[in-house]
Amino acid sequence: MEKHYQILIIGAGNAGISVAAQLKNKDKSLSIGIIDPSDKHFYQPAWTLVGAGVYDLQKTVRDQKDQIPKGVDWIKESANDFLPDKNQVSTLAGNIYTYDYLVVAPGIQLDWNSTPGLLETLGKNEVSSNYKFELTEYTWELIKNFKGGTAVFVNPATPIKCGGAPHKIMYLACDYWDKNGILNKTEVHYISGGTVIFGVPEYKAELEKILLKYNIKPHYFSKVSSINGLDKKIVYEQKDNEGKIQNHEITFDMCHFVPNQSAPDFIKQSPISDPNNPYGFVQTNNETMQHPTYPNIFSLGDVSAAPFSKTGSAIRKQAPVVTHNILQMMQNKSDFKKYDGYSACPIPVANGKLIMAEFDYTNKPSMTFPFDQSKPSRLMWIFKRYILPWLYWNKILKGKA
Ligand SMILES: Cc1cc2nc3c(=O)[nH]c(=O)nc-3n(C[C@H](O)[C@H](O)[C@H](O)COP(=O)(O)OP(=O)(O)OC[C@H]3O[C@@H](n4cnc5c(N)ncnc54)[C@H](O)[C@@H]3O)c2cc1C
Structure with a gap:
């Protein structure tokens, strides 16, 4: 035809x-x-x-x-x-x-099969991903049932949709564990292909405070080489200061994984x-x-x-x-x-608090609201939680916003 x-x-x-x-x-x-x-x-x-x-x-x-x-x-x-x-x-x-x-x-495209071991363990063995509709509720199950130990959050080295999503869920998990007396028995690792927590300096400065608050250990310049859910091991390579690659291994109790994308x-x-x-x-x-x-x-x-x-x-x-x-x-x-x-990244840093990062090609903040959006805000949380979904279904998809 x-x-x-x-x-x-x-x-x-x-x-x-x-x-x-x-x-x-x-x-x-x-x-x-x-x-x-x-x-x-x-x-x-x-x-x-x-x-x-x-x-x-x-x-x-x-x-x-x-x-x-x-x-x-x-x-x-x-x-x-x-x-x-x-x-x-x-x-x-x-x-x-x-x-x-x-x-x-x-x-x-989500390249789940480009990390050895990932497809075999995804959705079980305490490995989840918010990048798959069917697994988002499993992520919550893991966070809710976590009793302390080692939690690993992965951000790949490739471009991805929503650059903030790999660390947004980490802050929300830490906040939940903090409020439930679990965080002080937990080691949180962030394995990231990035070189910093966020590319725009104004938002980066605030997020570094959040990393300290939750005692999160970031590992930048890092790329996961494999994951084994049964043994609970994740192996990653990291570039050191001289550009040499070092291999590291972490044994985890839960892992949130964002796959390579292309x-x-x-x-x-x-x-x-x-x-x-x-x-x-x-x-x-x-x-x-x-x-x-x-x-x-x-x-x-x-x-x-x-x-x-x-x-x-x-x-x-x-x-x-x-x-x-x-x-x-x-x-x-x-x-x-x-x-x-222009792009925006709403970054929840706790349940009820959110940094609304907005920026453009120049990597400078391009804020819509008449206050400093790099500071965690309750109003921005409400905007993300209630107003943005409504706008999406009723205005954006109708070509009116
Ligand atoms: C966990 C997560 C959190 C996110 N958080 C935010 C956020 O807070 N704020 C924000 O602004 N964005 C966020 N995003 C990103 C946002 O969802 C995407 O940037 C957006 O959906 C991209 O739109 P798109 O139309 O390019 O692709 P999609 O919305 O993914 O649509 C692509 C469409 O193409 C179709 N398709 C695929 N292959 C073919 C083919 N061969 N032929 C025809 N059709 C095909 C698919 O079926 C699909 O319908 C998030 C994404 C994720 C996964």
């Missing part, structure tokens, strides 16, 4: 639905197709809260059919191949879709992947979100190679740019909007 759309979108996640809805809001007559095989749509930012026992998992998932904007064709298939010179995408089902404009937004394989192998990006993300102009070789292809969200921090809040600023720039091109105009790299 072959079908043509004015605008074809790959991925009906946060990014794909936002752009589809905004385009339709601007012009109902547009013919738009959106390719996505998933029956379900997930609000992933709340998975940290589910893992900490303060949010209902079922509230993070809805039927995809109810999220597709009115008048948009949902093509329930997996995109598989690109022929950008022919404006053509083919799917695993063998169908061919052609387009005037293409929006590429299939998210990021572009989905079908993107890596495609002509739109950035040849200079080791993870295969889509080549994207940092400001216009346009592909430099194929100007009728745009990319946004987690799959883009532009160097923003991969979050839903970044998408909230990218979607209007992509929408506007496509409409400009359709009218043969070139008054393009530009994205400034």
